[in-house]
Amino acid sequence: MIPWIQLDSAKVPGGREELRLKQRGAEFSIMLGANELMNSRLSGSEEALARLSCAAIGGRTQPRMLIGGLGMGFTLRAALAELGPDARILVAELVPAVVAWARGPMAELFAGSLDDPRVETREADVADVIRLGRGVYDAILLDVDNGPDGLSRGANDRLYDMAGLAATRAALTPGGVLAVWSAHPDRGFAARLRQSGFEVEEVHTRARGKRGARHVIWLAARKR
Numbered sequence: 001m002i003p004w005i006q007l008d009s010a011k012v013p014g015g016r017e018e019l020r021l022k023q024r025g026a027e028f029s030i031m032l033g034a035n036e037l038m039n040s041r042l043s044g045s046e047e048a049l050a051r052l053s054c055a056a057i058g059g060r061t062q063p064r065m066l067i068g069g070l071g072m073g074f075t076l077r078a079a080l081a082e083l084g085p086d087a088r089i090l091v092a093e094l095v096p097a098v099v100a101w102a103r104g105p106m107a108e109l110f111a112g113s114l115d116d117p118r119v120e121t122r123e124a125d126v127a128d129v130i131r132l133g134r135g136v137y138d139a140i141l142l143d144v145d146n147g148p149d150g151l152s153r154g155a156n157d158r159l160y161d162m163a164g165l166a167a168t169r170a171a172l173t174p175g176g177v178l179a180v181w182s183a184h185p186d187r188g189f190a191a192r193l194r195q196s197g198f199e200v201e202e203v204h205t206r207a208r209g210k211r212g213a214r215h216v217i218w219l220a221a222r223k224r
Helices: 044-056 072-081 096-103 126-131 156-159 162-171 186-195
Strands: 005-011 017-024 027-032 037-039 064-068 087-094 120-122 138-142 173-181 198-208 211-222
Touching: 005 096, 037 044, 037 072, 044 072, 044 138, 044 173, 044 198, 044 211, 064 072, 064 126, 072 087, 087 096, 096 120, 096 126, 126 156, 126 162, 156 162, 162 173, 162 186, 173 186, 186 198, 186 211
Parallel strands: 064 087, 064 138, 087 120, 138 173
Antiparallel strands: 005 017, 017 027, 027 037, 173 211, 198 211
16 A cells, blocks of 8 residues: 655644645645544535535626635635636635645646636635625635634634624625535534524535535525
8 A cells, every 4th residue: 555655744823733734646635633634535525615605606796705724625626617707716724834735746636726817815814804804705615624613723713603703794795605614513503603694504415425424514694
């Protein structure tokens, strides 16, 4: 069997453990401690995050989308495939090394998506980007950490508490959609979404086709 090779590591701002980029043949893995955050063979639920969001805002002219978390680019590439030439996508990535990996060892995986004229990449905390926007985005997609139950850094929890959801609602256009990826169900989070003025749909999906781990996507539409 081909062994894993560690290509690089990076500090997570405010986190206690490092991200590690590993490669085995054509397969990539991003680890946090003993936890695998993502794997290049398992893209199904991240792609579903984009497809479901694009379907929810279908028909809008010049849609604006914010993606929190670059990862391995699965969500970004799927969104680009769904959206037309007038769309604009801002990707906020907290860890600069992740962007460097996308343009370096994982460049083939990203297939030029970061150079698409519809895309802007910003090295920033998506929570700060959200708070700067008022009625700006038709869709906000969060694939940050492990979902509402944070793993890499405690500060990510502010995205999912009542104050964070209020800021996200304010950043959305009327009827705009917040889509959140999670490794696990979370009844408390779904309840907070409803309390924050969203109409909520919970979708269960697989990491790979009809197999692999079950993940959760919340589609939360801002009530007009």
